[in-house]
Amino acid sequence: MxxxxxxxxxxxxxxxxxxxxxxxxxxxxxxxxxxxxxxxxSSFQARPGxxxxxxxxxxxGKSTLLKLIAGAQQPLxxxxxxxxxxxxxxxxxxxxxRIAMVQQESPLLFPSRAWEFVLQGRxxxxxxxxxxxxxxVAIARNALAQxxxxxxxxxxxxxxxxxxxQRVILARALSQQxxxxxxxxxxLHLDIGSQVGxxxxxxxxxxxxxxxxxxxxxxxxxxxxxxxxxxxxxRGKSLRVGPPAAxxxxxxxxxxxxxxxxxxxxxxxxxxxxxxxxxxxxxxx
Amino acid sequence: MRPLTFQGVLLRxxxxxxxxxxxxxxxxxxxxxxxxxxxxxxxxxHVLLGKTSELSSNYDMIVIDIxxxxxxxxxxxxxxxxxxxxxxxxLLRNPLADPYVLGVSSxxxxxxxxxxxxxxxxxxxxxxxxLVTPVGAFLGAVATIAVVYFLGRREGQIDSSMLLxxxxxxxxxxxxxxxFLITTLSGRGDLRGMSFWLMxxxxxxxxxxxxxxxxxxxxxxxxxxxxxxxDLNLLLAGEKEAMHLGVDVRRVRLVVYIAASLLTGLAVSVxxxxxxxxLLVPHVMRLIFxxxxxxxxxxxxxxxxxAVVIADTLARTVVAPSELPxxxxxxxxxxxxxxxxxxxxxx
Numbered sequence: 001m002x003x004x005x006x007x008x009x010x011x012x013x014x015x016x017x018x019x020x021x022x023x024x025x026x027x028x029x030x031x032x033x034x035x036x037x038x039x040x041x042s043s044f045q046a047r048p049g050x051x052x053x054x055x056x057x058x059x060x061g062k063s064t065l066l067k068l069i070a071g072a073q074q075p076l077x078x079x080x081x082x083x084x085x086x087x088x089x090x091x092x093x094x095x096x097x098r099i100a101m102v103q104q105e106s107p108l109l110f111p112s113r114a115w116e117f118v119l120q121g122r123x124x125x126x127x128x129x130x131x132x133x134x135x136x137v138a139i140a141r142n143a144l145a146q147x148x149x150x151x152x153x154x155x156x157x158x159x160x161x162x163x164x165x166q167r168v169i170l171a172r173a174l175s176q177q178x179x180x181x182x183x184x185x186x187x188l189h190l191d192i193g194s195q196v197g198x199x200x201x202x203x204x205x206x207x208x209x210x211x212x213x214x215x216x217x218x219x220x221x222x223x224x225x226x227x228x229x230x231x232x233x234x235r236g237k238s239l240r241v242g243p244p245a246a247x248x249x250x251x252x253x254x255x256x257x258x259x260x261x262x263x264x265x266x267x268x269x270x271x272x273x274x275x276x277x278x279x280x281x282x283x284x285x
Numbered sequence: 286m287r288p289l290t291f292q293g294v295l296l297r298x299x300x301x302x303x304x305x306x307x308x309x310x311x312x313x314x315x316x317x318x319x320x321x322x323x324x325x326x327x328x329x330x331h332v333l334l335g336k337t338s339e340l341s342s343n344y345d346m347i348v349i350d351i352x353x354x355x356x357x358x359x360x361x362x363x364x365x366x367x368x369x370x371x372x373x374x375x376l377l378r379n380p381l382a383d384p385y386v387l388g389v390s391s392x393x394x395x396x397x398x399x400x401x402x403x404x405x406x407x408x409x410x411x412x413x414x415x416l417v418t419p420v421g422a423f424l425g426a427v428a429t430i431a432v433v434y435f436l437g438r439r440e441g442q443i444d445s446s447m448l449l450x451x452x453x454x455x456x457x458x459x460x461x462x463x464x465f466l467i468t469t470l471s472g473r474g475d476l477r478g479m480s481f482w483l484m485x486x487x488x489x490x491x492x493x494x495x496x497x498x499x500x501x502x503x504x505x506x507x508x509x510x511x512x513x514x515x516d517l518n519l520l521l522a523g524e525k526e527a528m529h530l531g532v533d534v535r536r537v538r539l540v541v542y543i544a545a546s547l548l549t550g551l552a553v554s555v556x557x558x559x560x561x562x563x564l565l566v567p568h569v570m571r572l573i574f575x576x577x578x579x580x581x582x583x584x585x586x587x588x589x590x591x592a593v594v595i596a597d598t599l600a601r602t603v604v605a606p607s608e609l610p611x612x613x614x615x616x617x618x619x620x621x622x623x624x625x626x627x628x629x630x631x632x
Contacts, residue, residue: 072528096531103529109378109521110576115286120519124531128512129579132288141286153286176530 018046022078042238048210053223056233062216096124100173102183121175143174163194183215301587312598359597360590365548367589370563372545375517383563384549388455393553394482396425415494423550485559485612506544514578561619
């Protein structure tokens with residue numbers, strides 16, 4: 001497996017791959033002013049093959065936490081360890097060999113084909129001016145196959161559907177052969193079929209390749225269905241961390257999301273959330 | 286999947302090099318003094334073998350001593366401007382960026398003029414005196430791109446139209462200062478005329494030391510830019526994306542800004558502010574060879590050389606026996622294309 005080939009003995013010993021230890025962060029317009037937004041100390045741990053979903057309303061600190069995990073920003077306090085290494089002290093190159101980030105897409109300046117896009121994932125393994133080897137091409141082709149997108153290989157990125165594009169972006173992340181896969185709202189703008197398809201793929205890949213997956217999402221039910229652990233954030237505080245059944249409690253979710261809802265247990269044993277319409281004044285919300 | 290290979294790059298560059306060679310031969314042949322193709326070949330052979338004394342006639346001496354150096358100058362200037370343009374377009378994520386539009390060429394001109402004014406007071410040894418203009422031009426370029434970059438930001442992000450407007454406004458402001466300086470100092474013989482600094486001109490003779498500075502500077506800056514080619518490919522997708530794919534964004538940005546400023550500074554110090562080459566050439570190359578910088582940078586260098594040799598040949602032949610500044614020719618071709626690209630992008 002691509003992921004385990006680069007992992008160290010350290011990870012096998014403890015079996016914890018990702019360890020988020022009391023990380024906090026603060027944004028401020030300038031240093032003398034009070035911060036505009038604070039993420040209070042948050043912690044969780046994840047094993048290889050596990051999917052962690054970060055949930056919370058807008059401006060609760062989800063994306064900030066993801067950036068801190070990715071090592072793109074230095075936490076105010078605490079640290080994020082990936083196989084024992086502090087993510088934000090790694091060089092960009094080494095970091096990209098271990099952590100792949102699937103972001104909300106940014107527009108392309110000049111069009112490229114899907115296979116060119118996926119090959120970009122091999123960049124962290126090249127130095128200076130290098131041309132892709134046969135091995136790189138094989139890895140990229142395999143990545144496309146793993147997300148079921150071989151047929152898109154020769155298509156232009158700006159001429160495929162949102163769901164197809166999200167698969168190609170995921171394939172690029174796979175060709176980085178990471179230990180940790182981070183996704184920032186990957187199901188945004190996708191229809192329900194594409195959402196489920198993408199998450200099924202993610203579930204399968206996490207199991208097969210032993211990736212640790214951290215995904216930021218707004219989809220409560222999909223998160224409950226696919227995640228092993230939930231991190232619930234509210235106004236920069238991590239309110240609860242645990243398996244979906246432990247986190248999905250009606251009062252807690254109602255308080256966090258400010259909307260009446262009910263929580264049932266589905267046949268799979270995973271909780272299911274139903275948003276209740278406000279009964280007295282249906283049009284006021 | 287057919288990824289770009291080194292052989293593929295060599296093959297395409299080879300094809301362009303053949304085109305450049307043909308253009309150079311035609312450029313050598315055209316001019317006020319008629320030359321036969323056979324005589325030209327014989328002369329070039331003599332020069333290559335180092336037997337300059339065996340040149341057949343005085344007319345051919347004109348070709349070798351006057352036309353050839355000018356063409357070589359056009360090649361290096363064109364290549365420098367096109368590579369600088371390619372680099373600026375990638376860094377600023379703006380397909381309309383180029384040294385001239387961003388005001389960097391004007392800043393370079395001003396830097397060179399100021400250096401020429403200061404130079405006599407520095408009492409430098411002769412070897413260093415030749416370096417003063419290119420260094421001044423380089424510093425002018427670095428200062429201008431820094432200013433335009435900061436003016437072109439809005440809420441911490443580079444804003445495409447703000448950037449272009451800042452560039453155009455800086456260019457006209459700097460041009461006004463250049464006009465003021467040239468007019469006040471018109472008595473001095475070593476300062477070139479207004480049209481040289483504002484429009485670009487390849488007709489002047491070059492100091493021999495400056496030739497070496499130009500050639501070596503061009504090679505170093507282009508090679509350095511070329512080593513970042515794959516990083517530039519990813520920077521086009523945005524700085525955040527590039528960082529997550531392992532690009533050391535800050536280092537690449539700094540290195541390429543300096544290299545592109547150096548290329549602009551070198552070109553401007555020997556030829557003034559020739560416009561549109563850095564804008565037009567990368568676009569045409571992108572249409573032909575695709576937007577991968579591993580192919581775009583070398584083909585732009587060759588394409589820029591071809592474009593400026595053609596433009597300069599036209600500049601000295603269309604109104605012969607007098608001459609147009611080469612910048613007038615590139616502007617005649619470049620301005621309409623700029624408008625076309627602008628309309629296509631914002632339509």
